[in-house]
Amino acid sequence: MQKLGFTLAAASLLIAAATTTQAADGRDYISIVGSSTVYPFSTAVAEQFGKTTKFKTPKIESTGTGGGFKLFCAGAGVDSPDISNASRQIKKTEMETCSKNGVTEIVEVKVGYDGIVLANSKKAPQINISRKEIFLALAKEVPSPDGGDKLVPNPYKTWKDVNAKLPADKIEVLGPPPTSGTRDAFVEMVMDEGCSAFESIKAMKKTDEKKFKAVCGTVREDGAYIEAGENDNLIIQKLEANPKSFGIFGFSFLDQNGDKVQGSVIDGETPKFETIASGKYPVSRPLFIYVKKGHVGVIPGIAEYLAEFTSEKAWGEEGYLAEKGLIPSPKDERKTVAADAKALKVLVNNQF
Template identity: 65%
Template sequence: MKKLPLIIAAGLVATASAASARDYIEVVGSSTVYPFTTVVAETFGNKTKFKTPKIESTGTGGGAKLFCAGAGIDTPDITNASRRMKKSEFDTCQKNGVKDIIEVQVGFDGIAFANSKKAPQMTLTRKDIYLALAKTVPGKNPGELVLNPYTTWKDVNPSLPATKIEVLGPPPTSGTRDAFAELALEGGCKTFDFIADFKKSDSALYKATCHEVREDGAFIEAGENDNLIVQKLEANPNALGVFGFSFLDQNSDKVQGSIIDGASLTFDTIADGSYPVSRPLYFYVKSAHIGKVPGIKEFLAEFVSEDSFGDDGYLVEKGLIPLSEEKRAGFREDATKMTSLSM
């Protein structure tokens, strides 16, 4: 009788161990990459013996935080990112035991600055976008920076309509927000010579001036759900929204992208680099989980197949802008050989 508790305890340990094991892949991260990964997951689940992976849209920053929390299988296997992993995120991964990370660039995406088709299409410059949405902007005196005073688009540029500045966009945890700040806001910010000079003399001031978004209601954080932004634009034709090209492509009957610096947002303008607000998309795989969670190696192979992210792959039909054949081959080799990322 004295041995019974030990038998029960051993049984509980075995049960707990079995419960902690996973028989499906967990993916977190970017809302922009989310629809692409979801399609790959569904295809993978249908054509293999493995369970369909669980995909969660947490935003790029949120995904990196979950991914880098540790190497145990209670953490995600893969994280999507609508920008390259930051050095600080990589260092956090290393510190927490996530040593071997496989990096795969999926393709390219353009950031749409879109409005309802019920309203006229906007023609903007990155300078217009900066002046409309930055927290601080040049004042009336030379070299002066002031809190953003502009309330209408006409205030920013006399050629624009006198409608209230109201832009729905992603939160700070989003890779789309990071890319928007770097490509659109900073792109317009550095057209002012005295601010561009800050990059050498005071890099912290330069980043704050060029990346910080105003907090007075003109920019509205709408979460990680890009479909919700599209719905809100339909309901409010005077508003604009910031999200990835794939969502614009999928909702082209409802919303339209603005012309930015003379370039329309299309598949071709992203691919040839003429659209100024475009960025690469990635996902990252935890090598330590390969062999512990079933199907990761096979899922990775599906994602980097020509059927998936190739020129005529099913992801292109969903709005992905593919990499060149040479780059695809390089990332496919990295995935196959499980080459670890270094920074």
């Protein structure tokens, strides 16, 4: 047993040495992938980090949360990313993929909060809508308008068909693809909640959760919902070009483009910094970054980048990330998360 332990330890040292040699030969900057929502915050930290430290500015790709985890969990070493941005928590299945591919120690850092908005051009009226109505507008199958529990292919063509108080415009919503954490969060917080307003579907959650998820989370494919990729700025450009369309994206993009677009009132609450921070706005979610502990000390600057991200001057209430639309976590939570990040506290699979 001692001999086996020695062999494993020696193998680990050899891998670490090989990775260090690769880093010296191949990469002297931090590589970051993942969420388009976290991208502007991560980029702001990277730019500040590059200006104020001896390290190179990290390179960041906006791949979407799911796409980011796919790259992040593909393996360890300098050919793989060091950090993955995420607009939802990592899934158990993704943790298992990471572990299978040798990414066994992952540090989770909750960096703050964000809201998801249903926005349209300021050239058009602001709408007041419920999550039930959003579900009826976007789901592939909905309860029959004729009454009863029967599910039918979505018959609604205009917003007015859903609710007579809404515009008589064709339903056209530009939104994120299935690889996006924003899409996952939107399904969970809007579509699931909206379809649970129907007692027959709500009951299905207890009897057949798989079917419940399929009914609530499957969006229509007849052109009413248009997958717009991971480029939220492109959605905003399209909303400007077509004031009758709507877009789904993070509050930070609404905040940065407040002269062009406006967020819809959802269940009586307007998406604002204050309503998201207080929890009144119903479609808010935490944002994360995930770090390979094994890359710390091998790829230069990871610990220092984490220190910058979790500093009060960055993610605090008066920090430069709040100016970009990040909703800061409560003070006590920031203190705990910063301490865990500094200690490189590892996430374990049984936390799910």
